Amino acid sequence: MSATERHALVFGATGFIGRHLVLELGRAGVRVSVATRSPESARRLADWLAEHGCAEAPADLRADFTGPTLLPDALPDDCGDVTEVYNCAAAYRFGMTVDEARRANVDSVRAIVAFAARLPRLRRLVHVSGYRVGGRAEASWTEEQRRTAYRTLGAYEASKVEADLVLRAEADRLALPWTVVNPSVVVGDSVTGESDQYIGLATTLKDLWNGALAAVPGNARTFVPVVAVDHLARFMTLLPTDRAAERASYWLLDDDTPTLPDLLTLVAGHYRTRTPALRVPVPVIRRLPRWITKADPEVLTFLSSDRYPTASARDLADRHGLAMPDTATTIRRWADHLAARRFGDAPGRARRFTTPGGFRTFELGEPDAPTLVLPGLPVNADTWAPVIARLKDARAVDLPGLGLSAGHPGDWPAWLAALLAETGPAHLVGHSIGAAAALDAASARPDAVDRLTLVAPFFLQPHPGRTVRWTPLTRRYLRRVRPADLARRLTGDTASADALETSVADLRRSTAATAARLLASTGRTTWRDDLQTKLQRYPGTVHIITGSNDPLTPQARALLEAHPRATLTVIPGAGHHPQLTHPDELSQALHEPTEAHAPRAR
Template identity: 40%
Template structure:
C-alpha cells in the first residue's frame, strides 16, 4: 500500500518528485485528473522502477478530491504540487486550483489516520504570513492566487491540527519548464529581447529541479520541519542583467544593453513591449529568507549545483526542444565553442564512428533517424551561422578542422548537400584523420540551385516560410522525420540574420562547384556517393554510388533505414572507424 501521495503528479515538479521518492524506495500514489499514462511513460523513459507506483484519479477542485473515503489508508506523507502555473488565467480559474483546491488537500490530509506531514508547494513571492487579501487586479490572477492559497493553507492547517511544511521555490530550472523566465530566454534567442525591464538590481532567483525535489523528499523525514516554511532558491543567482548576459554568451546571441523601468513598461502597449503584465511584479530587487532552507539542504546532503552550470544546461534544453515546441534528440547536445563561435554540438566528441554534417536548410537533428539505426556513436553539429549555431568567426573549413580536433579515432565523415564541400576539403587536407568519406546528394554534382534562391528577395521569403511551405519547396513528403525537420528549419530561419546567412551559403556553394569536382578526382580516402533517384547526378563520376529509390535530395529524411545500411556496409567493407589517429 502507498505510504505517500503526490497531488499534481503529472506536472513538471510532481513527476520529478514521484521519481525521486520511488528511487528512495517509497510506495507512491500519483494523483492526477487523467489516467496517468503520460506519467508512467515518462518514468519508463527515465528508467525509474515503477514497482512502488499506484495511479490515483483525483480532482483537487472538488471536496474529497474525488477519492473514495476508504482509499489510501496508509498514506502518511501528503505532497501538494498541484495547481495552475500560467499567466492570463481568470481569477476564478486560478482560485479554483490554487486556493480552493489547496484547501481541499488540507482537508483530505487531515482525514489520514497516520498522517506525518503535509508538504505544500507555494511560491517565493508569497509573504509567508497572514496578510490582507491580495490585489488580483494589480498582481494578476496567478501570483494573487498563490499568495491567497498560501494563507488559506496555513489557516486551515492550524484549524485542523495538520502538521504542515511549506516549500517556497523560485523559478525552477529543469526539463519541461517553458514559462516564466523561460519566456524571456525565448525572446533573447529569437532576437526579440531588445531591452530588459527593470533596473540593474532586479533579482529573479532560480533553483534546479533536482535540488528542489531532493529537499522536498527530505522534509517529512525530520520532525523539526513541521510548522516551518522554507524559501528554496539559489542566493548566488546573478541579478537579472548579468543572468541574461551569461545566457546570451552561452547561446552565442547578443544580450540587450539597456533597461527600461518596470513602471514605464506597464504604461506602454503590450504589443510594443512584448511583456506580459503579470510577469512584471516578479521583477523586483527583493531578497528572501533562505537561511533555514540552505542549512536544511546542507544538513541532509542536498547540494546546490553551480548556478552558471545550471543556467547553461537549462538553456541547452530550451533550445533543444525549441522552447517546448519540439522533442530533442536522445544524443547529448548543447553549445560549445568551435572555431571561436558558439556551436550546437550533439553526440560523442572523442570517439565517434561517424561524423555527420547536415545540408541546407536543416540542422544536425535531421540525422536523428539515421543515427538511431547505426550501431556506433556519432558526432554532429549545426554548421556555423546555420541551425542553432552562431555565425562563424573563421571559415567553415577551419571550423570543421576545430570540430574534428578532439576526435581521437578515424571516423567515417558523412556530409549532405552543401556540407559536402567542407567535408571534401577536410578529407583532402587531413586524410590521416578519417577512414572514409560518404557524400549524400553532394550539391556540386547536382543541378545548380534555383536562381530564385540567390535573389535579393530570397532571404525575406525564407524568413517568412512556414514548415508546410518549406516542405513543398524541398519536395519532402509528409512524415514524422520530414515534419520535424521542416518545423525546425522554419523556426531557425525566423531568427535574426539566419535567412541571409543561408542565402550566402548557397551562393558560396554555387561558386565552388568547379573546384570541388576537381578535388573529388584527387581524393585519397575511400569515397562513396549516395544519390536520390529523383535527384540524379548531372556530372558523371566513376566513384562507387548508391541510388536510393523514390528518394529526392534528402534521403536521410525519407529513407533513413537505407542510408544507415549504406553507412554500416561502407564501414564494414573497409574495416573503418576503430583505429586511433596516427
C-alpha cells in the same frame, strides 16, 4: 526515521517539480505512491522515471479532485502507512479566470489537507507555495480582501496566496504537522538543464534567443531569483525528517542570482546575442498597451527588487550536507536545454548542445553515435530527424555557423578534427555542402573514418544558377522565405513545409547571410575541382547517394567509375533533399554497407 520506514504520497507528481521529487525520493530509498488523474498520465510519469534511471514505477492511485472523496479507493490498504504527503499540485499558467485558478490552486489544497487528516501515521504535510506568496500576515481573507488580491495580483498569484493561507489555517485546525516551501523561479536540472516549462522567465530567454527582446524590463535592481529543480526536489525530501521544519516556511533560492539585467547579459553572452541597452521600468510597462509590450500583466508582479528570508533554508541544507549548485552554470545549462528544444516547439530528449574543440554545437540523435550526419543548405539538422530515428545509432550535427550551432565556416577544419577525435572511427555522412566538409575531414584523417557517404554532393553535380551566385539576393530571399515557399523551391511541392519550419526560423534568426555566402561559393570552379581531386585520391570506401531527379554530371560519373572503392545509389523520384521526400529509401541506403566496386545504380 530511516528511508525504508518512509512512505511518501505525492500529489502533482506528473508536473515539473513533482516528477523530480518522485525521482529524488526514489533515489533516497523512500517508498513512493503517486496520485494521478488518469492511467495515461501515470504511464507518462513511469516512462519519464525509467528514462531517468528509476526502474520501478511508483504505486499509482487515482485522484478525483471533483468528487466527495479525493482518493475514494485508497484508504486504508494503500495509504494506511503513508508518513508524508507532498502537495505539488497546482496550475502554473497565466491568463486563468478567477474561478479556474481557485479550483486548481485553492480547492485542491482544501481537499488534500482533508485527506491528509485521515492518515494515521502521517508525520508531515509538505506544501509547495512560492517565493512571492509566502509570509503574508493575514490568517485569512475577507471577501473584500480576496477581490482586491485577485484584481491587483492576477488570478494565478492571488490563488497561490490564498492557497497558502488556506493550507496553514486548515492544517492547524486539524492539528496536522505541515511545512511550506517557497521556491523562486524553478529552472532546469543543475546537471542537464532539463525543463519543460516555457513560461515566465523562459519566455524572456526565448525572446533574447530570437532577437525579439526590445528592452529589459525593470531596472538595475530587479531581482528574479532562480533555483534548480533537482536541488529543490532534494531539499523537499529532507523536510519530513527534520523536526525543526514542522510549522516552518522555507524560501528556497540563490541570493547570488544575478539581477535580471545581469542574468540576461549572462545568457546573451552564452547565446552569442545582444542584451538590449534599453531598460523600461515596470510602472511604465503597466501603462503601455499590451500589444506594444507583449508582456502578460501577471508576469509584472514578479519584477521586483525585493529580497527574501533565506537563512532558515540555508541552515537546514547545511545540517543535511546539501549544497546549492552553482547558479550561473545552472542558468547556462537551462538556457541550452530551452534553445535545443526550440523553447517547446521541438520537444524530445535526443537534442543537445555539445562543445567539440570548444565550438558550441547542436546535435540530435544518440549521443556519441558513430554515424555522423553533416546537413546541407539551406536546411538544418532537424530536417534529418526522421532519418536519424530510422537509423537509431546515428546523429545529425549542425555545422558551425548554420542551424543552431555557433561559429562560422572558418571553424570547420578544427571543429571536424575535434569531432572525429571524440567520436572515434565513424561513418561520416555529408549532404550537399556537408559533403564537402565530410570529404575534407575524411581526406585529412582517413584513419578516423570507417565509411564515407556523400549525399547529393554539389561538386559532382551541375553548377548552380546565376541567381544563387548573387549573395545579396539570396540572403534577402532566405531571410524572408516562408516554409511552404522554401519547400516548393527545394522539393517541388509544399509537403515538406512543416519539416522546414525550424530551418526557416534559423535563417531568420541568424544564418541567412552565412547560408547565402556558402551557396554562392558552391559555384566556384576551383573549389569544385579541389573536392573532385580529393575524392579521386581518397583511399577509403566512398558511397554516393543521389536522387534520380538530381543527377551527377557525366564528368562526375566518369570520376566514380575510375574510383576503385566507390558505389553509387540512385533513389528513384528523389531530388536534392531526399531526407525530406524519401526518408525511408535514404535510411535504407545509409544502412546498407558500401560495396567496393565500380559505381552502379541500385
